[in-house]
Amino acid sequence: MKLFKIISIFLLLQNTIVAQDAVHNFGAMQVHNGTSVGFHLDLVNDGVFNENLGLVGFYGYDKSITVSGTNTPVFYDSEILVDNNLYLETPIEIINNANLITGNIVTPRDNSDIHINFLNSAFYIGENMVSKVDGYAAITNKDDFIFPVGTEDRLRMLTLNSQATNAFAKCAYFYEDPNNPSTFNETFDTDEKETDFLKVSEKEFWHLESAIPSTVTLNWDIYSNINTLGEFITDLKVVGWSKAQQHWVDLGNTDVQGSLTLGTLTSDIFVPNDYSIITIGGNNDILETYNLLELDNYYMTPNGDGVNDFLVIDGIEDSPNNNLQIYNRYGVMVFSKNNYTNEFGGYSNRSSVVTRNDGLASGIYFYIITLNDLRQKHQGYLYLTSNAKK
Template structure:
């Protein structure tokens, strides 16, 4: 058994309600053989930095523990054995290992600046539905990392892929309908190839480096309400600037409607307010979508755009005039048609087509076969 120095009310105690707290105003340094046990709250207004070694533990059988103060407290190894949980009012940093023994770690969901920070992408153990971070976790490093995050009594990790360079990401899980106030991430506002978006949960992921992310689901996720076929699931992100859900793709999926996980294509987290699980349309069920674009030389709406098309393996586009003649064809269309005629039956190729209504057929290649979307497009110059 470890020999702990118990911080019950030593050095400079202060009172928080009826509890005492260890209040650090100066500099505390833990060496490699140091073992410190906090059986009280910690207030850090001094220096507890990432040069600490040894182990620090937080313990209580019946009280809520808290960490607060002006500065982040950083320890090497950390044990959390607080049956009634520990609350962070300032961030707690871990440079080596963390052990979840009892209780959850709570951070504010309204302020992502306070978090449990894994500073060197190192390991943790013991996480489950009763032992995880209910709030924000940050990680700095380049290795694969699974965020030990959840909401209430549900652990719902998301997993970062290996990074090319050391990077910092921060995330939290919300078991909340994204349509609900104050969030209002309207799941009916989405790109045309997205069929459904989860109305039970979402994740917040922050970071300015492109990455892939793996999201998990369980029975509480109600995946069957999104799609009965997990191979149609997609990762989607809410774009505040566009006011809609954007398709972030799928590079892998496994599991069933009860439990599983899905990995996105590469994206930059800070481009999206939150992310969650959505689905693509099943074969032969794409809605007819009618489009308008204005290739008139101004900076906006110059080309025919199918939002999210770049997330799919390939495509072919054919556009007809009202007599059924092909006026444009493309393999692997790049959202770059400006309304010019290039069809086989066109006499003056590359000439701008006149204002009017045309009809399109778009074949999309997916992991589950080809899908076709049809509709009309109006050219307005």
């Protein structure tokens, strides 16, 4: 941080007033390339402030600063060092870089139209527990982005990886019970689920808007109480409240890392706009009462000769509501599938293990199949003797 190089000045142009408590622009302001402008007071932007190439900084020591007005200011580079937070009452947009040093950027959660928007190739640096977006962050014309969102002194980032460019997307984190959200006109009953075997967090959720098929990566911390959702982190999955079905559905688990205290979880591909909110889910405690049975060991040679090419589990047709998990000898999950129908042919569907949909190495694997309809868990070993071929 090179604040000693920042020249803190106010541009006092025609139709711009510097009052004791605010800078009020109702004409036109512009920060030219190489120029640094520091705001130590509130900014009221009712004029033009969108042709900027230099640095616009907000500096408040032992105070807060508010940006308001009828027009959206657009900054090339911006720097936030406001001890008691930068409050947005109008959107702001970033063309190049936002340097998050101290103080949250706070937006109203009951009005997602007010946000900080990162345009095109814009990015941010410096996100931390005391400097993030406490409210809504947005993107324009981006495929992938990590939203630096959270609440108060907790950073709860969401990673969005989209299959095409998002013309616009936005996200906020809520440390609230989805059964009783404070800023939504509906509730999201955690007892309304696509299956009784699904469990939904009552501690937190994210609101994400995007029209593009995507995966998301969520994270948890000690306040998430992840141990109430599963015995192991491999039991976790991303879940979403379906707008069409009006209940919680399983959005998958293609990668999970960490421990029951801290970790990350990645979904399968889904369209965020189909879901009002998303959060972390797990397995209902009812699974703990299942009978654990030893099943046969299986032998696979997935070479396309029609013999032992797939993992065909005896009696799977008696429990179409099931879940299969396969682990390598190091205990790393290499495959998982809800409602398994004997389609595993030696390919991993876990991006963190090998290239997704690539063949697994020869070796011994351990599997667990949960048969919900029969209230049983079966486990055994799988011997894979050759790589699967595409």
